[in-house]
Amino acid sequence: DTEVTQTPKHLVMGMTNKKSLKCEQHMGHRAMYWYKQKAKKPPELMFVYSYEKLSINESVPSRFSPECPNSSLLNLHLHALQPEDSALYLCASSQLGTGEQYFGPGTRLTVT
């Protein structure tokens, strides 16, 4: 199984809502990532988890809160987002140190 799954595929939320994005992989990878991608731009790294511990936070606003409940799951909790947070949110996983990241299909988030 070389698949990373993400739910939901699409999400529309208001600025006062709380929602969560979910990501799952069963490849035994011990590194998991959240990226944000705006249209016609490359992915921007948000967070990295290594062995279920947060190892990189790229100065992401606190309205984004990641969580790694176990080695297969990665969540991104969203609260009080702004319209400029509308983007494609990608999850990825890899073996540590290889850089060979496997990406999920993404969640298209629209903040109204």
Place this chain on the structure above:
Amino acid sequence: AQSVTQPDIHITVSEGASLELRCNYSYGATPYLFWYVQSPGQGLQLLLKYFSGDTLVQGIKGFEAEFKRSQSSFNLRKPSVHWSDAAEYFCAALTGTASKLTFGTGTRLQVTL
């Protein structure tokens, strides 16, 4: 500063023609290098990777890339493009020890029939 550069924002080729997408990197040492492809609204798919050894690497979907240390380049090639290859292509490099990928700005490939 460490960086990955893709000089071509947009390339158009005819179906059946050959393709070369350019990628240059700027690092103190040779990084791990990757090419990813992204269809509209989708995630990224790894086409191929270079870690060390043979400088010509083969990937999926008939793609190959050649690492040239003297030119700090890792260009992607395909001998005959298919209409389904139309997509965004990203070159990326692995930096440091933190499994952090640095992406180029991407090249959008359009294929004309």
